[in-house]
Amino acid sequence: MNPVLRTQLAGVGRRPARLLLTGLAVLVASFVVYATVLAQQITERSVLNGLSGTPEAVDLVVQNGEIKKADLDAISATPGVAEAVARTSIGVRLPAGDLVVATDPGSGPLSTVTVTEGRYPTAAGEIAVTPRTVERMALTVGSKHTVSPGGDAKPVTLTVVGVVQPRDDIGFLAYGLLPTAGVAGYDWVERVDIRLDSGADATAVQERIASRLKGESPPSVATGADTRLAEAREAAAQVDQVFIVVKVFVAVAVLAAGLIAASTFRIVFAQRMRQLALLRAVGAGRGALTRALAAEGALTGLVVGVTGVLAALAVGHLIPRRCPRSASRWRAPGSRWRRPPEPSGWPC
Numbered sequence: 001m002n003p004v005l006r007t008q009l010a011g012v013g014r015r016p017a018r019l020l021l022t023g024l025a026v027l028v029a030s031f032v033v034y035a036t037v038l039a040q041q042i043t044e045r046s047v048l049n050g051l052s053g054t055p056e057a058v059d060l061v062v063q064n065g066e067i068k069k070a071d072l073d074a075i076s077a078t079p080g081v082a083e084a085v086a087r088t089s090i091g092v093r094l095p096a097g098d099l100v101v102a103t104d105p106g107s108g109p110l111s112t113v114t115v116t117e118g119r120y121p122t123a124a125g126e127i128a129v130t131p132r133t134v135e136r137m138a139l140t141v142g143s144k145h146t147v148s149p150g151g152d153a154k155p156v157t158l159t160v161v162g163v164v165q166p167r168d169d170i171g172f173l174a175y176g177l178l179p180t181a182g183v184a185g186y187d188w189v190e191r192v193d194i195r196l197d198s199g200a201d202a203t204a205v206q207e208r209i210a211s212r213l214k215g216e217s218p219p220s221v222a223t224g225a226d227t228r229l230a231e232a233r234e235a236a237a238q239v240d241q242v243f244i245v246v247k248v249f250v251a252v253a254v255l256a257a258g259l260i261a262a263s264t265f266r267i268v269f270a271q272r273m274r275q276l277a278l279l280r281a282v283g284a285g286r287g288a289l290t291r292a293l294a295a296e297g298a299l300t301g302l303v304v305g306v307t308g309v310l311a312a313l314a315v316g317h318l319i320p321r322r323c324p325r326s327a328s329r330w331r332a333p334g335s336r337w338r339r340p341p342e343p344s345g346w347p348c
Helices: 003-014 016-022 024-049 069-076 131-137 202-212 224-271 273-281 286-322
Strands: 060-063 081-087 089-094 097-103 114-118 126-129 144-147 156-165 173-176 191-196 220-223
Touching: 024 224, 024 286, 060 202, 060 224, 069 081, 069 191, 069 202, 081 097, 089 144, 097 131, 126 131, 131 156, 156 173, 191 202, 202 220, 220 224, 224 286
Parallel strands: 097 173, 126 156
Antiparallel strands: 060 191, 060 220, 081 191, 089 097, 114 156, 126 173, 144 156
């Protein structure tokens, strides 16, 4: 081994604190860089995994207009329709905070939830809540709660009969049948998801349904594939700017980390000019000194860089446990983005 390199490494072994102090700035820089990259990956994956809320089994979607409950019966009776599911939601107020009650069949190919405890509602006034809603609002299975739908609607009693796991558990969400969501007196739904019979002509059924929907503002009838594509594009458009900002932060973090690391080593080596001059005086060549300093810098960068990455990774795994995911905007399964009533307290 190069005698100069051996001397430098021996000095590091005798004074490990100098290595840690020298690499402190590099550690912070590597932590920031890796944490930023990790945040970017988590954000992109979360968005891409939830671009569309429409189930794959949906063949046609009726939306973007006035849809009366009577229209649901007409759609269900259309030849070629195997199943028609109404999607709507209302906000009700409980002593523990505001609760969003959405409709879902609870089972079958058009369902967006899975029962994990108890059963799914089978009658008006019954609801199934999400796990985080149980934790935040104490809506346990078997409990009854008097809610106020708002407006002129009278208070009603809702009975919790089960716990369900949805795509996104925002902490103040419940599911039930259409009559339960109609406690506020509304005679309309937001949209209808349709599953066709096997072998049915989707275009013909689409035209039949469109001809049965009348009114001042008749809804549109789109295919499930077009709806899923539109939802994906809408979600992607909403987060494109966020991705751009995150990528800028990553670039800035990388640039800042490089400048910090270079400045740190420049200062450290400048403070050791007397030692380096003494080594040159006893016969150490310029190349040997350069290789020794490079080896010391590589060792410092490796140790503190790995430490910073591990620290960022640990924080990345710790945050979701200490601060569960919240949502500032809620996307009802298969519906447009909409803002629910603000809850009494956010989960994080």
